[in-house]
Amino acid sequence: MVHVAGDAGFSRAELDQLYRRHAPSVFRRARRLLGRDADAWDAVQEVFQKMVTAHQSFRGEARPMTWLYRITTNISLNMLRSRSLREPAGLTVIDGHADDGQEALETRNLLQAWLKGLTEREQEIATLLFIDGLTQEEVADVLELSRKTINREVAELRAKAAALGALPEGDS
Amino acid sequence: MSPHLSALVIDELAAGLPSADAAAHLATCTECQQRLAAVKQASATISAMPAFQQRLDAVTLGEPARRGPWLRLVSIALPVAAALALVVFWPRGDDVLLKGAPTVELIANEKPVMVAKPGDRVTLAVGGAGATHAIVFGVDASGTVTKLWPAGGEAAPIAPGARVSLDVSFEVTPGDLVLLGFFTKTTQPTEPIREAIERSVAGARAPLEVLAPSGFGAVARSRLKVTP
Numbered sequence: 001m002v003h004v005a006g007d008a009g010f011s012r013a014e015l016d017q018l019y020r021r022h023a024p025s026v027f028r029r030a031r032r033l034l035g036r037d038a039d040a041w042d043a044v045q046e047v048f049q050k051m052v053t054a055h056q057s058f059r060g061e062a063r064p065m066t067w068l069y070r071i072t073t074n075i076s077l078n079m080l081r082s083r084s085l086r087e088p089a090g091l092t093v094i095d096g097h098a099d100d101g102q103e104a105l106e107t108r109n110l111l112q113a114w115l116k117g118l119t120e121r122e123q124e125i126a127t128l129l130f131i132d133g134l135t136q137e138e139v140a141d142v143l144e145l146s147r148k149t150i151n152r153e154v155a156e157l158r159a160k161a162a163a164l165g166a167l168p169e170g171d172s
Numbered sequence: 173m174s175p176h177l178s179a180l181v182i183d184e185l186a187a188g189l190p191s192a193d194a195a196a197h198l199a200t201c202t203e204c205q206q207r208l209a210a211v212k213q214a215s216a217t218i219s220a221m222p223a224f225q226q227r228l229d230a231v232t233l234g235e236p237a238r239r240g241p242w243l244r245l246v247s248i249a250l251p252v253a254a255a256l257a258l259v260v261f262w263p264r265g266d267d268v269l270l271k272g273a274p275t276v277e278l279i280a281n282e283k284p285v286m287v288a289k290p291g292d293r294v295t296l297a298v299g300g301a302g303a304t305h306a307i308v309f310g311v312d313a314s315g316t317v318t319k320l321w322p323a324g325g326e327a328a329p330i331a332p333g334a335r336v337s338l339d340v341s342f343e344v345t346p347g348d349l350v351l352l353g354f355f356t357k358t359t360q361p362t363e364p365i366r367e368a369i370e371r372s373v374a375g376a377r378a379p380l381e382v383l384a385p386s387g388f389g390a391v392a393r394s395r396l397k398v399t400p
Contacts, residue, residue: 015231019232023219024218025211028211037223042322048228065183065187075324082319134180135178138180
């Protein structure tokens, strides 16, 4: 199986260059969300496989990093949902969280609360806004939303996350 | 002084992407200079990790990379376990593959596990029988359908072999479990399979008697009995 696409896709050299340029930031973001290296590398692989299959979408981005943020967030949150779903089903995944401090623990606790209490859209916005530290304008760019929409959704999100007791310190 | 650069802009600068607006701020802001230097240093460290090249190979060549060390360490500590009985369904049709029947099983110490106790540790393994991609679901006695592998939303590549460890390990908890593996030569999304299994569970006499739905490739099925 060769993932590199045909005429309109990436050449091997181009994909290699994109990977070397962007994989470190994809890994750092996925690692922060997923908490363990093995899962973060899985996310890296999925993000770049997605880049290959959706090369037109990636090429069409005026700002490629926003595409990477969107896809990395989406894939990482899907992996977290999958992880939380499979735990009660007769087998529990043996946890391999690295010992990476209080901030990482707070991040994981926030994510767990958001996975239970927020919609998938709200989870994406919360992750980009509160964990990645993007501005509202950048979140709008990443998720391809209008400024008006993001302002309204962030206001609703803050209220909902506060009610869940799941706002990061300094945002409550 | 303008607000500090966002993480997005710092990532863009670290990746060598142009950002004219950021350049002016960066020239005068020591804090953002330090943040950028830290990200560049982290990127260099990540690029030197063995998995960095392995995952690039997996993307460009379709070769599945190995998982991280935490799972391998767990595998080393796996206890010896009992034997596993395996029932395999091999449907005829468009998805018939070439080399015998695929398998899905839980293993410990490289041996299949059919009966286990809560607390035992087991690893998921498959034999693709010529297939290149797999998805594995679990169904418990309550009828809950859980995707066990892969983590993402698409079938993932598997290495050739009769018993290939997927390097995802589990601790056994109370309650029997049925494993359903789906094997193809191309990738496919996982969610339609989950929905089809849920429909199959709804039509089964009991959840653990669920039959694997057809139309998603070759199928393997096994059952884990969990004793008190």
